[in-house]
Amino acid sequence: MPKDGIGASTKRREDVRFLTGNGRYTDDINLRGQAYVHFLRSDVAHGRIRAIDTSAAEEMPGVIRIFTAEDFAHAGGLPCGWQVTDKHGQPMQEPKHPILAEGKVRHVGDPICAVVAETLEQARDAAEEIELDIEELPAVIDMRKALEDGATKVHDDLNSNLCYDWGFVEENKEAVDKAFSEAAHVVSVDLVNNRLCANPMEARVAIGDYDPWNDQHTLYTTSQNPHVIRLLMGAFVLSLPEHKLRIVAPDVGGGFGSKIYHYAEEAFCTHAAKILKQPVKWTSTRSEAFISDAHARDHVSKIELALDKDHNFTAIRSTTLANMGAYLSTFAPSIPTWLHGTLMAGPYKTPLIYVNVKAVFTNTVAVDAYRGAGRPEATFQLERVIDKAARELGVDGVELRRKNFIKPDEFPYQTPVALEYDSGNFHATMDKMLELSDYANLDARVQESRENGKLRGFGISQYIEACGIAPSNLVGQLGARAGLYETATVRVNATGSISVLTGCHSHGQGHETSFPQIVADMIGIDASQIDLVHGDTANTPMGMGTYGSRSVAVGGSALVKATNKIIDKAKKIAAHLLEAAPEDIELKDGKFSVAGTDKSVDWAGVTLAAYVPHNYPLEDLEPGLEETAFYDPNNFTFPSGCYGCEVEIDPETGKVDIVAFTAADDFGTVINPMIVEGQVHGGLAQGIGQALTEHCVYDENGQLLTGSFMDYTMPRADDLPVFKVDHSCATPCTHNPLGAKGCGEAGAIGSPPAVVNAVIDALHRAGHTHVQHIDMPVTPARVWAAMNTK
Amino acid sequence: MNTISMTVNGKTVSAEAEGRTLLSGFLREGLGLTGTHVGCDTSQCGACVVHVDGKPVKSCSVLAMDVAGSEIRTIEGMANSDGSLNAIQQAFQDHHGLQCGFCTPGMVMAAAALLAENPRPTEAEIRDYLEGNICRCTGYQNIVKAVMAASGQDVSEMSAIAAQ
Numbered sequence: 001m002p003k004d005g006i007g008a009s010t011k012r013r014e015d016v017r018f019l020t021g022n023g024r025y026t027d028d029i030n031l032r033g034q035a036y037v038h039f040l041r042s043d044v045a046h047g048r049i050r051a052i053d054t055s056a057a058e059e060m061p062g063v064i065r066i067f068t069a070e071d072f073a074h075a076g077g078l079p080c081g082w083q084v085t086d087k088h089g090q091p092m093q094e095p096k097h098p099i100l101a102e103g104k105v106r107h108v109g110d111p112i113c114a115v116v117a118e119t120l121e122q123a124r125d126a127a128e129e130i131e132l133d134i135e136e137l138p139a140v141i142d143m144r145k146a147l148e149d150g151a152t153k154v155h156d157d158l159n160s161n162l163c164y165d166w167g168f169v170e171e172n173k174e175a176v177d178k179a180f181s182e183a184a185h186v187v188s189v190d191l192v193n194n195r196l197c198a199n200p201m202e203a204r205v206a207i208g209d210y211d212p213w214n215d216q217h218t219l220y221t222t223s224q225n226p227h228v229i230r231l232l233m234g235a236f237v238l239s240l241p242e243h244k245l246r247i248v249a250p251d252v253g254g255g256f257g258s259k260i261y262h263y264a265e266e267a268f269c270t271h272a273a274k275i276l277k278q279p280v281k282w283t284s285t286r287s288e289a290f291i292s293d294a295h296a297r298d299h300v301s302k303i304e305l306a307l308d309k310d311h312n313f314t315a316i317r318s319t320t321l322a323n324m325g326a327y328l329s330t331f332a333p334s335i336p337t338w339l340h341g342t343l344m345a346g347p348y349k350t351p352l353i354y355v356n357v358k359a360v361f362t363n364t365v366a367v368d369a370y371r372g373a374g375r376p377e378a379t380f381q382l383e384r385v386i387d388k389a390a391r392e393l394g395v396d397g398v399e400l401r402r403k404n405f406i407k408p409d410e411f412p413y414q415t416p417v418a419l420e421y422d423s424g425n426f427h428a429t430m431d432k433m434l435e436l437s438d439y440a441n442l443d444a445r446v447q448e449s450r451e452n453g454k455l456r457g458f459g460i461s462q463y464i465e466a467c468g469i470a471p472s473n474l475v476g477q478l479g480a481r482a483g484l485y486e487t488a489t490v491r492v493n494a495t496g497s498i499s500v501l502t503g504c505h506s507h508g509q510g511h512e513t514s515f516p517q518i519v520a521d522m523i524g525i526d527a528s529q530i531d532l533v534h535g536d537t538a539n540t541p542m543g544m545g546t547y548g549s550r551s552v553a554v555g556g557s558a559l560v561k562a563t564n565k566i567i568d569k570a571k572k573i574a575a576h577l578l579e580a581a582p583e584d585i586e587l588k589d590g591k592f593s594v595a596g597t598d599k600s601v602d603w604a605g606v607t608l609a610a611y612v613p614h615n616y617p618l619e620d621l622e623p624g625l626e627e628t629a630f631y632d633p634n635n636f637t638f639p640s641g642c643y644g645c646e647v648e649i650d651p652e653t654g655k656v657d658i659v660a661f662t663a664a665d666d667f668g669t670v671i672n673p674m675i676v677e678g679q680v681h682g683g684l685a686q687g688i689g690q691a692l693t694e695h696c697v698y699d700e701n702g703q704l705l706t707g708s709f710m711d712y713t714m715p716r717a718d719d720l721p722v723f724k725v726d727h728s729c730a731t732p733c734t735h736n737p738l739g740a741k742g743c744g745e746a747g748a749i750g751s752p753p754a755v756v757n758a759v760i761d762a763l764h765r766a767g768h769t770h771v772q773h774i775d776m777p778v779t780p781a782r783v784w785a786a787m788n789t790k
Numbered sequence: 791m792n793t794i795s796m797t798v799n800g801k802t803v804s805a806e807a808e809g810r811t812l813l814s815g816f817l818r819e820g821l822g823l824t825g826t827h828v829g830c831d832t833s834q835c836g837a838c839v840v841h842v843d844g845k846p847v848k849s850c851s852v853l854a855m856d857v858a859g860s861e862i863r864t865i866e867g868m869a870n871s872d873g874s875l876n877a878i879q880q881a882f883q884d885h886h887g888l889q890c891g892f893c894t895p896g897m898v899m900a901a902a903a904l905l906a907e908n909p910r911p912t913e914a915e916i917r918d919y920l921e922g923n924i925c926r927c928t929g930y931q932n933i934v935k936a937v938m939a940a941s942g943q944d945v946s947e948m949s950a951i952a953a954q
Contacts, residue, residue: 011886016875021864021866028818121810199825253890286832678889685930709832710832712833716905719925720930
């Protein structure tokens with residue numbers, strides 16, 4: 001095996017440019033003659049636009065043009081990529097999402113006018129001179145109120161604020177209700193999954209460019225999936241065919257989901273560049289990001305668990321209100337349904353499950369996927385209600401979970417909520433977590449904390465999640481308006497070096513290092529001979545991008561497939577050169593040999609023959625060595641694991657400190673352990689952020705109260721412990737060629753309930769047994785209030 | 791517009807700027823030094839940290855004209871004279887202290903300022919010093935580890951996995 005093959009913690013090659021200031025992020029790009037756009041956004045949550053007077057603004061220095069909705073009368077709305085069907089078989093209500101507000105504004109931040117000027121400062125100054133006459137309307141912010149009869153409607157042309165009322169599996173509802181009525185024990189928790197903002201450190205940027213001589217549009221954008229943007233914007237919004245539209249997503253400074261979606265600013269800059277005959281650039285400020293990036297989570301749920309007298313789980317019932325915001329973002333409807341309801345079995349054998357989700361329009365920013373997307377919400381419900389059940393029944397939470405786990409010999413396991421888990425070993429990850437966290441000696445540490453005036457507790461969370469959403473024909477039946485395959489082209493050059501072209505996109509995941517490791521391993525050449533090309537629709541095959549922990553599991557599998565085609569052809573060339581039969585050729589360490597002989601030709605000898613085909617079987621084989629593969633998985637991959645969180649609470653203030661955190665994950669085959677460990681760290685930090693500090697808060701008028709990093713509090717270096725991370729309990733994925741699962745989201749999925757369970761444990765150990773639940777974020781104020789209110 | 795001059799990474803430079811131009815904008819737009827990043831508009835995130843006369847400063851919180859004549863060092867001026875990564879940069883690569891790379895210039899500049907003040911900081915001192923720099927990718931563990939390693943300390947306890 002080459003030293004940088006599968007399983008090696010190879011240092012990241014992309015780091016050198018990032019560490020020296022030579023990354024090329026979208027805002028680092030400046031095109032000759034570019035103009036700047038500033039969006040004038042609504043400062044009210046709901047209102048009717050009576051008049052817009054831009055006359056004074058147009059006279060301001062440097063102003064090139066001011067656009068309003070009228071300039072986009074020809075264009076389509078921003079499309080939604082997933083149509084959910086409700087429990088009566090009816091399609092969801094789907095309002096138009098215009099590029100610039102048409103007639104009404106529906107959330108603070110809704111763009112109304114776009115001011116294009118020679119400089120950004122001039123565009124901002126001119127926007128101050130626009131006179132808006134907006135009749136403010138009552139805003140609907142609270143989901144329950146939005147569903148009341150007579151509630152103000154976010155969209156006048158819809159029947160109500162209900163996007164859909166989804167039941168899953170609807171046929172099971174009666175049986176589930178019956179199981180609850182017959183249960184020996186029923187435990188329930190009412191909880192909120194707090195609204196979040198992804199906040200990648202690079203805010204969004206878009207630059208539109210148009211070349212009239214070739215009728216070519218180019219959009220530089222901070223996207224996780226440039227081909228998806230090309231398809232959505234080209235086909236549905238601006239009516240531009242793909243061959244006239246190029247999307248470039250260069251270095252992107254984090255995404256976490258928020259850069260999956262097609263946003264209005266992208267369509268605006270693309271269109272305006274052609275109208276104005278000059279490039280148009282938009283750079284979001286952070287304040288603007290808070291009111292224009294898709295938000296996340298925001299579920300209000302009731303989870304109920306039924307158990308028999310022996311504490312076997314017999315049924316689960318989950319009821320959720322899911323906030324969609326004012327418009328449907330690209331994949332919003334799928335998150336509370338197909339990425340949430342299907343995970344409600346967790347790692348447990350519960351025969352009957354029913355999930356009801358009502359998705360609701362409100363006068364808030366659109367809500368869509370963020371690291372985990374639906375799976376954190378499902379995991380939080382399950383692990384909270386199981387934790388509560390253990391307390392109510394007076395049994396050990398570890399034992400209650402173990403008793404109900406799907407056992408290692410029961411895979412493949414068909415859950416009652418559609419998924420078939422291919423692999424896992426929940427007992428092993430739980431045992432590993434308990435060992436690494438020194439759970440056995442917890443009581444002594446609790447006592448030590450008590451002597452220091454602190455309350456210590458331990459929380460457990462066992463999760464399973466679904467990554468690499470697939471297969472395309474199934475998700476099409478479920479309402480997806482896109483395929484979910486991935487592609488790879490392996491372009492071998494004459495001297496043996498290789499360019500790998502992928503439809504995935506790396507924005508922190510380290511693909512430029514890990515993807516070449518796969519090819520290096522398969523061929524047996526040094527990874528330094530292999531480069532990855534990504535992020536530009538002009539030079540990569542159509543792929544779906546990077547989200548949902550799919551890149552290695554789906555994109556890596558496409559790469560294996562393409563590389564196998566290369567190896568097959570290379571063996572035929574080698575066979576010709578060695579005057580042997582192709583089936584007798586073996587490839588090892590970058591050398592082709594005839595089995596049982598000392599005859600061989602090296603990799604570069606074969607690649608040169610492919611491109612200088614003088615001694616070559618031209619009658620039977622085309623010259624060249626380049627192959628493309630599309631890979632459409634036949635199932636999700638199912639990472640799983642067990643997390644343990646140990647907290648200390650200051651009873652005087654209610655402040656929670658995470659003193660230890662242990663993660664034992666099963667990611668199947670790992671390509672680069674160093675990168676995987678980093679992904680887990682980052683996921684844990686975001687999950688702990690959700691649990692302890694992060695919260696998008698709207699007031700009753702729809703003003704976002706947490707619109708900056710001063711109010712929306714993401715974890716900082718001194719908020720987090722040293723994580724203990726392990727992925728030795730691996731059960732390889734059974735249906736993809738690498739055996740790889742996904743690792744990007746696990747940390748954010750599994751950690752929030754571990755934190756909250758730890759807080760509740762600490763309070764109970766200290767005698768505050770009246771505290772049954774605290775909603776996230778578990779702030780000092782909430783903990784203190786819970787301790788001191790009976 | 792005024793012409794502002796300063797020394798950046800050892801070279802005297804001049805560019806036009808408005809009175810309201812921030813140092814971050816002056817470096818990025820005026821001088822084309824796009825390694826300094828802007829991640830927020832409230833001086834919270836630290837992606838824009840540069841050194842002004844040897845001190846770490848959030849360059850989004852300083853007017854360019856206020857530091858005219860100063861010595862500025864940015865991420866572009868941190869590598870060794872032969873172009874290789876300096877000890878801090880190398881430690882960030884060795885210990886996977888960055889993912890998307892966007893906060894990284896500010897982190898490296900802040901870490902360099904810390905080690906200049908305190909050559910062997912404890913883990914707690916590093917976490918405290920870097921509190922003004924937000925990273926959304928790494929969970930900070932490998933950043934802390936990189937800074938400890940750059941100061942010559944043993945970091946084997948901080949992770950099971952070492953880069954090759």
